[in-house]
Amino acid sequence: MEVLAELMRLDVALAVAIGAIGGVVIGAIPGVGPAVAIAILLPATFQFEPLVGITLLLGIYGASMFGGAVPAILINTPGTPVNALTTYDGYAMTRRGEARQALSIAYSASFCGGVFSVACLLALSPYLAKVAPYFGSRDIFMAALLGVVMVILAHRGQTVAAAMLVSFGMFLNTVGLEGVRFSHRFTFGQSWLNSGFDLITVILGLFAISQAFKLLVDRERPPPLPAMGRGGGAGLRALARHPRLAGVSSAFGVVMGIIPGVGEFLAQFFSYTFAQKTSRNPERIGRGSPEGLIASEAANNAVPAAAMIPLLALGIPGEALTAMMLSVFHVHGVIPGPKLFETQPHFLQSLFVVLLVINVLVLGFLRISTRWLVQVVRTPPRHLGIAVLTLSLVGVYSLRASLVDCAVAAAFGMLGFILRRLELPLVPIVLGMVLGRIMDEKFRASLARVETPLDFIDRPVSGTIFAIIVVSLLAHGIAVVREHRLHKARAAGTALP
């Protein structure tokens, strides 16, 4: 009853509605995406109650992936980066005149993934409440290390670059006055560096301002909208035909969401591979198959709720968006971690129910608004760039009214722009900053109980996490060697078995 009373509050209900609808619209605009929107809104939510602020951001996070499917399907441009796989089957269906069918399948699969993920969160939370208190400093240190390793390995083909950027992010976190002996680190005598690099300023620069620069410099024209066709009820029929695929894809989303640093891309990769292996017509996957669409969208949308698990239970964000949410928790004195389940169970239950409501609301909104939503897809990039740059100032300037912060954000905007040009990932820098801070703190906190390096892994939890790290690194090593051999064989022109 207490949870329901919380949800009936006007401010919470408004946050749910604005977050869900706003998230869909933001997701549908190519070039904005949830990271930009959350980065901009973050400082504005600091004055809200934790439930209201987090609800608003969660709404944007979860709903944007629903919306991101719209431009992916209609104009072959993913609204959010994680909708990239949706373009393969979705746009191919659009070219066959089946845009409305494709949208319907994407909405239904997204809903399935979202609800499945929340159900898992609800089912797991009692166990999390029991297990989480067993996590000590060494275990959290190991979990953060796992996050670092996973975020590097998840950038397959770019692991070295990702490792470099994670370490750069970790370095950024060391700048300023350290908190134990209060000595300066890498301030170069500059007083503005004493407090280090603010996470939100860096995030706004890397994600929002760099995106604004890209939109202002590139000035691409949005392509015309295709014919929509018929088949608005195709989604439910497709799900009824492929329940196993929808379930397994959602499960991949949940598992990949729980592992820090992995997220949507690997979830999609596994679910898409599963769809290819189990389909009766595997040759059609990637060429306009409803199965491909179900696999990518169900997996995507199962991640946001699952990504809250390591954040809430251990205080470890799995990707950039939950890293941003972590700062909202901290601002309100709600410290995610093992004790949260004991001290604020109602808050957590309300959050879980809010996630469920967001999914229902988004599906309902999409069912009635698609014909208007498709127009949003065609917002001119220049207008968007100007709006994003103007909104970014709200985020940066409202923190401390500091011109230096604005200059720092602009500098990170330049760095983000260059990284985008080079097609290098931005997320490792942010996760390096967040996970680096956790590792630094927990490492020092563990030292009182550690005499030899082996003491770090002599606990059941830290030992298990260490084993996962070793196995992941070994598996990656084997995959790299195999790819290298394949590459050499291809270069030599030999046919491989």
Add this chain to the structure above:
Amino acid sequence: MNPPSANSGIAAEAKPSLFDVRRRPGDFLFAAASFGLALFLLMRLPDQTRWFNRVDLLLQPRFWPSVVLGTFTLFSGLYLIQSWRARKGPEHLDPSMVPIGELLRWVRPLEFALYFVVYAASIPWLGYLLSTVAFMPLLGLRTGIRSLSGLGMLAALGVGIVLAFKTGLEVRMPPGAFYELFSPVVRNFLIRNF
């Protein structure tokens, strides 16, 4: 990881892969710059961090930056080697070490970065409302929007942003010195809402 660019002709014929990696022009230069930065920071480690006598190595303020910078140097070095070796490979789109055209593209947003800082600097003088309503159409003009309706829409959007964030959400923005020109009642109203 970066998804493949959806506009680059994936279409229906291409084989789906999430892990296509291309080396863009300027990759080698970026790798060299990163390695240079890592080396510079590593060399400055002794004078930019402190060492305390009779304090355990692992508790030294220098310890964690050393670990992090060591990792940064190692991986930026590896990335540089990787980029050097891949220069003539099929995944490298431009083998030249200093692609001038790409470098010029990298610095193009500097102009917008400058406008952004000027916009921020103007707020304590003109106030949030006036700065925003001026900034958006001016940037529109600079980016080639000429129609009155387009510029008017940007100005209206500016008003909307100020109303949403300052008036509605009450985010902290400094009042403009310009507001001092008004009577106390109007000034208070302006400070509170715009």
